[in-house]
Amino acid sequence: MAVTGDETESAATGDIPAYQLRSPSSGLPQGIVMAASPGSMQSPSSQHAEEITRKREVRLMKNREAARECRRKKKEYVKCLENRVAVLENQNKTLIEELKALKDIYCHKAE
DNA sequence: CAATCGGAGCGTCATCGCCT
C-alpha cells in the first residue's frame, strides 16, 4: 500500500512554501521589468508592466489549481481501476473454483 | 545516527483540443 504521510502543506522552511524559494527573477518572462515602487505615481509603461505581471499571477494561480484538480481526478481514476482489478480477480477466482467443482462432478460420473 | 533512496505531492512550463 501507499505511504500515508503525504501532506506537504507545511514546508520545513517555516512559513515559506517551497515553490517560492526559487530565485525570483527566474519566474518572469524575459523582457519584463518589475515596477519599482508600487503605490507611487506610475508611468504608462510601468502600469503596463504591472498589468502583465498581474495577468501572469492570475494565470499561474489558475493553473496551479487546475493541476491540483487534475492530480486529484487522476488519483481517483487509478483507485477506481484498482478496485475494478480487485473485483475481476475475485470473479476470476470464483469462476475457477466453479469450473473445478464441475470438472469434479463430471469425472465422478464418468467413472 | 547520518547518508541515501524511493515515493508522493507541488508548481511551472509547454502543448493540445475545444470554444467563441
Added chain:
DNA sequence: AGGCGATGACGCTCCGATTG
C-alpha cells in the same frame, strides 16, 4: 485567431524507511 482549461513532463521539496 486567440483565450482557456486539462494534462504530460520536469525539477524540486519533504518524509519515512533502510542501510552501513
